[in-house]
Amino acid sequence: MHPLFSAKTHSDEPVFYIGKAAEITGASRKAIRHYEEIGLLPAPQRRGSYRIYSERQVFMIHMIKHAQSFGFSLAETRTLVAETAKYKNFPLTFALNFIERKRIQLQQEVKNLRQMDKNLVDLKVQMIKMFG
DSSP states (O other): OOGGGGOSBOOOSEEEEHHHHHHHHOOOHHHHHHHHHTTSSOOOEEETTEEEEEHHHHHHHHHHHHHHHTTOOHHHHHHHHHHHHHOSBOOHHHHHHHHHHHHHHHHHHHHHHHHHHHHHHHHHHHHHHHHO
């Protein structure tokens, strides 16, 4: 893990070109540009035609990519990114609540899937009784 991801604060000074930001975060250049296009990530400063990202922006790219790996959609991630952009320090309490809400949602989905599985088992039993 890059040391930037465990830092308590991040500089707003632009220092990373898009290729380096992609390398550090594991997000493709295309994904990073997409995050900008949909307004998920603030537009970076430029040096000529080159995008230059700050530590804070690279951290947000990492956060988006990491959240996606845990099943968060880009739409769901938008609120966490917005909260992170507001403050110098990472919004830990907000992030913990964000994760807990996702856990509750997943638990409900598991419950619904178990019920659906039970219904399918019941359907099999009914079909065997009727046609077996």
